[in-house]
Amino acid sequence: MFGCIVAGRLVDVNKYVFELPEAHLINHLPGYAATVHLLWPNKDWQFLGVLSNDKPSAIFRLKSTISPEEAAQMPHMNAELGISIEPVQAAVVPAGQQVSPQTAQAFAQKTLGNLYEYAMSFATRADSSMGLIGSGAPVQVLPTKVFDDWYNNLLRKIRRIQQIR
Template identity: 45%
Template sequence: MFGCVVAGRPLQTNLQQVDETHALFELPNASTINHICVFLLGTVSFPEGYGATVHFHWPEKGFQLLGMLSNDKPSAIFRLRGTFTPGASAGPTAFAGGVNLAAGGDVTAILGIAIEPLSQIAPALPDPGSANANGAVVVTTRTADPGYLAEQIVKHLLNFISSFVGDGTVNENTLVPMSAVVRWYEGFKTKLKNMGPGFLDRATD
């Protein structure tokens, strides 16, 4: 039902069902995570009147409520770097106990998802797009859709390449040096690392 992507990493498929209303993803090498995207896969919808809260659990620091998902809001991107407040929330007890040290000494954290009535979720959340009481920034984006994401990446590349063409028109006969493509790729990776995939919604160059 749920998908999870850490910026710069492959789609995670290690969802663990804890019980009927709780599930979690283990996040290895958590100290390097900047942004994370959580989304509904589209195969199963929430029951009428229900949604899910999304929680981040860091070893010895407790839980932090990041935001929520619903049938009307099937995806969200959360910025984790520099936003975690130790002990910010007790969090659902169903997620506790699964956090450990990964190989090499880095931390494996938990992203917990709890299905709850919307009437209980709404009062705990900030206004959409603002920083919540725990300091986490919640940003919704269409880039959770793989098809949309692929289209925006191609558009981003074509816009960059068009700057090397006299009239700005790119077609099958346009010759572009590989050095230009490499330059675009390096810049793209930097933006993705610093801002997450949401920058593609705003990018024009």
């Protein structure tokens, strides 16, 4: 059964109709769950949560990614609700790991920026004694240990954050 309730307003109850043959044999879909997503106009899909046999209902708090200025320009704004049926292993997202594409992109940019700054602080100018083949243009080199050290430092920080939580 699927139902959608929006607090304070009636949602059309007959918008989704599925014919289910041999209904008397239906119980649950073991091993599957539903991921629930919301799409604001001109934005990316926002992950809301998961419904499964272990958690058959939920209340999702919506955080609009629409600014008040954008909302004022679109007074009759519609959003889309998306439901995807997935294997439980793919659908279950541990708390704290519900990351939007924008958050993931910002994290990746910050992490790679940190790596670049850290690595470049160890860069040295190559000279002719290093036997580099090339056009003779100035070249900077990095010891590979720099990347090992940076990676180990990152893992240590992640472990420390997980211990705090």
